[in-house]
Amino acid sequence: MTISTAPAPEPTSADRTPGTARRPARRHRHAREWWLAALLVSPALALAVAFKLVPLVRGVITSMESSAGFGGATFAGADNYLRMLDDPMVITSFRNALMVVATLPVWVVLPLVLAVLIHQRAPGWKFFRAVYFVPYTIAPIVVGIMFRQILAPDGPINAGLRTIGLDPLAIAWLNGRYSALFSLVAVALWSFFGLGVMTYLAGLATIPDEMLEAAYLDGAGFWRRLFSIVVPMLRPTVAYWSVLCASGVLIWLFPLIYALTQGGPGDATMLPEYLVFLTTFTFLDRGYGSAIGIALFVFVAVLSIFSVRHMFKEGTRKPR
C-alpha cells in the first residue's frame, strides 16, 4: 500500500454544486426555525407586553399626573415624586418596609429547619408535613380576621400566657408601635412558611439519602448536617426561596394589613403597598398613589436584583 503525496485535485463544478446548493437550503431551514421560534415565543411575549409592560408604562404615566378626586388628570411632571420626599407617611411606610425586610433570615431559615426535620423522618413527620401547609391554603383575608380575634387583649394567646404565669407577656399585641408590626409579620410568616417547607422538601428530595446517612454515621449532628451538607447542596433552592420572600414580604402583606390593622395604630403597620391602595382608592389621589406604587416597584426590584443575580450565578456555576 502506498500513500500518494500528489496534491488533491481541484473540485469540479459538478462537485461544488451540491455544497452551494446546501448553503441556501440551510439558510432557508434556519430562517424557518427562526420564524417557528418567534411564533412559539410570541404568545408569551404578547402576554408579557399586554399584562406586564403596558400596565407598568401606564403606571409610570399616571404617576406623572395630578388628579382631583376621580376627575380629569393634568400632567404634573415629577411633582408626585417630589411630594413623596416630604410626606412623613411615605417615609414611615418605607421605613416599616425595611424593618419587615430585616426579618428575612427568619423567613428563609425557619422553613428550612422544619423541612430538614420532616425529611429526616422526625417523629410525627407525616402529620407535620400536612399541617404546615394548611395555613397557606387559608385565604390571607380570613387569616387576618382570625388573628384579629386571636391577638385581642383578651384573646386566646393572652389567655394562654396568663394561664402559664407569663402575665407580663400578655400585651395588647396590635396596639404598640413595634408589637403591631411584629405581630403582622408573625401572622404573615404563619400563613406562608408552609410554602417554604414544601419548596425546601422538593429541593431536599434531590440530595442522595446515602450522603446524609454517611454523615450521620460519621457522627455529624443535626446542625452540622444542616450547614455542611444540606445548605451547600440546597443553594439554588435557598436562593429561589430568598428571592420569593424578599419581594413577597413587601407585596404579600396587603390582605393581612387590610383585615388586621388597616396600617395602624397610627402608621405603625403602614407599608407602601397599603399606602398605594389607601391613596388611590380612599384619598382619590391616583397620580400620587401611582408614584408611591412605582417607588415600591423600584424598591422591590433593587432588593430582588441582588438575590436574582446570586441565584443566576449559583444556577450556572459548574459543579466542582
Added chain:
Amino acid sequence: MNRRRTLAGLAAAGTAAALLLTGCGGDGGTADGPVTLKVLTWEPGGAEYWQQVKSSFEASHPDIKLEMESVPFDKYPEVQGPYITSQSGPDVMANNAGLELFDRRNAYVPLGEQAAEINKDLVSYSGACEDFDTSKNCYGVPFSYQGNVLYYNKDVLAAAGLDPEQPPATWDEFGAACEAVAATGKTCLALGLSGTFPAYWDFPEIARNYLTEDDIRALLAGTISWTDPKLVSTLEKLAEITTSGWANDNAPSITMLPDGADIFQRGDAAFAGTIISDAVNWQAFGEALGDETLGVTRWPVINPDAPLAQKFSGIEGAVYGVTQWSDKKDAGLTFISWLAGKENGELWVEYAKGQPLNTNVDSALLPDSPAFLKIQELVADPTLHAGVMLSGPEADALARGWQQVTLGQLTIDAWAEQMQQALERSPTKQQN
C-alpha cells in the same frame, strides 16, 4: 369553499366567545326581555330591606330587573374605587351624602332640573347636591335620614349607681359617670378607632360645641385651618375620651363596626356613640339588649352656650345615583326615582326601622320603640353634620391621630399639624 365556511364558522364562534367573555350582551337581557340594572350597595338598612326593595320594585317595573352587588360598609370604598377608576361596573351605586359623594361626583350623572321633581316629597336632599345647595348640581337620591346619638345601657348605669332615666348631659357629668361605671368593671364608652368611623360618628358630636354652621361650611370648603383653636379644642376633647380611660383599652386596634358595637351589644359597656339608621342603630341594639334596657341621649354638652351644642348633627343617608358609564341611564333614573318615593319610604320604615325622608310615609307605620321616639325628639332640631365634611385623607388622619394620641405617641398639636397636612393632601379641597 369548505375552508372559507370553516373559517367563517370559527370567526363567528370566536366572536360569540369574546362577547360572552367580555359580557357585551347589550342590556343584560334578551332584545325583548327586561333590562338588568347592576346596583352596588352596602345594603343600608339590612339584607331583608333590600330583598323587599328588589321584589317590590321588580313587581311594579316588570321591564327592569335588579342585580345587587352587596359589599360591607367598611369595605365599600375599596370596591367602589376601582369601578370608578376604570369607569365601568354598576349602573346605580351609592355614597354617603356630603363630601364622600362630592369627591366622586364625576362618576354620577347630574340630575339637573329633574332633581327637584324626583325629590319633591323629601324633607331634605341638599346632602346629595354640591355644597349642600339644591340650586347646584345634585347627583342622586337619598331616602333616609342619618346622624349620631349616644346609646346607653340602662342596666349598666343602674349597676353603677346612676339614674338610668337621667343620663349624663354634660361633659363633667359624663366623666363622673365613667368613673362609676369603671368601678363596676365595665367599659364606659365602647369605641373602635380603626377606620373612618371616628370621623363620622364622634368628631361631629364634639365639634358642635366649638363650631358654627359657617365654620362647618368652611370645613367642607377646606378654608378653616386645623390649627384653628376651635378645631384644636375639638381634638383635645376627643383625646380626653381615651386618655381619661373612658373607652375600652383595645380601642386603638379595633374598628367601631363591628368590634366596638359588639362590646356594647354584649352588655359590656355603658355607652356607644353610633347612628340612627342603617346598621348599629336603636333597633339592632334593642334586639341585643332589649328595648326597655336601651336608652338614647344626645352626646354630653361641653359648651352649653355654643350655638350648635343642643342640635342634632343630621345628614341624609346613602345617596343613590346613576353612573356616568351606564348604558341603562333611563332605567337607572326610574329606579332611583322610585327609591325617593312613598313606597320605598314605607319599606324603609317597616323593614329597616330607619328614619324616612319621604313626608308621605304613613305615620302609623313608624315604630313605637321608646328609643325611636326619643330619636324623633332629637332629630327635630338639626344642624350640619361636621363629619361628612371631612375628606378621605382628613378622616384617615383623624382616626390614626386619635390612635396615636391614645397610645401616647402623639401630642395634640402634632395631631392638629397632621390634620392640616391631610387637608392639604385632599385632592378636592386643594381646589379651594
